[in-house]
Amino acid sequence: MTRTASPYRYHHGLKDGIPIGLGYLSVSFGFGITAVGKGMEALYAILISMTNMTSAGQVAGVVIIASAGSILEMVLTQLVINLRYSLMGISLTQRLDSRCTTPHRLLMSFGMTDEIFALASSKPYPVGPSYFYGLMTCPYIGWSLGTVLGACAGQILPQEMQLALGIMIYAMFIAIVLPPSTRDKGVLFTVLIAVALSCCLRYIKFLQFISDGFAIILCAVVAATVMALLCPVKETEAPDGGEEKP
């Protein structure tokens, strides 16, 4: 690594991270509600958020815990769902300054989410550890605080409101998936294949032995593989166009 030091300081990152933090506040509120609704203690939901900071992986995680899945199922599910962070990590290594030594990278990698990656990669100059830590700060606070609020709301609100809030995180997933589906037919068919497979695994009797976590893996890997073969993305496209989704 021979790149010169990054011009961005901690406070630059802190400022860039504020909108991400606000977005995470609402998504993790939904996660807190869902986790408590599935029988987790509030403190447990908060611990999950503080040690993971990833929406899809955490929701799949509480589904597996609620259905008493195996540890292997948990590991494989997290592996598949979060594999995109590996690609983002690889991509971001190309844009780091010379101060990003291995100890820094060990700490920085904890903050690799879709939005933080997107912002860090969009900077015109290489990124250093202090900027990246600044960028991680607000999203981490927002993600943890939102879970605290959601988990508490899930315990004190009346039953009808809790049930209505149970749809929140899924509504957000719909909001993430639908807009790119209308723009990109590759994404659209990925979504349609995943819907079809997911329904088959749930409703066809002899397929019901497959547990929830494995069902998610199977649907996602098959849908993404088929579409990567049939409709590969253009060389210039960013690896992920999602928004507000850690």
Added chain:
Amino acid sequence: MTIQHLFYLLAMALTTYLVRMIPFTLFRKKLTSRFAKSFFAYIPYAVLTAMTIPEVFSATGNLSSAIAGVAVAVILALCKQSLIVVAIGACLATYLVGFLPFF
């Protein structure tokens, strides 16, 4: 919180961290496979979809209120509303339909 819960937490946090950390720390060149790039571009959408459908229809304890919530979420999402607007709209629809006597 039981011991089993701690194991789940550990498995989850450790896997998620290692997936982020290993390539970020060790990898020094660029991925060139078009298939791999495409696979990673599609996988988030596939995962979110598989987690939502059909699970969302049992998320509110009442099929009709869930359908109302999903319908409102789909309409608002297609109108390019922000995450929080879609979420609140879906919750409101679910809450209101949950109260209707004939469902």
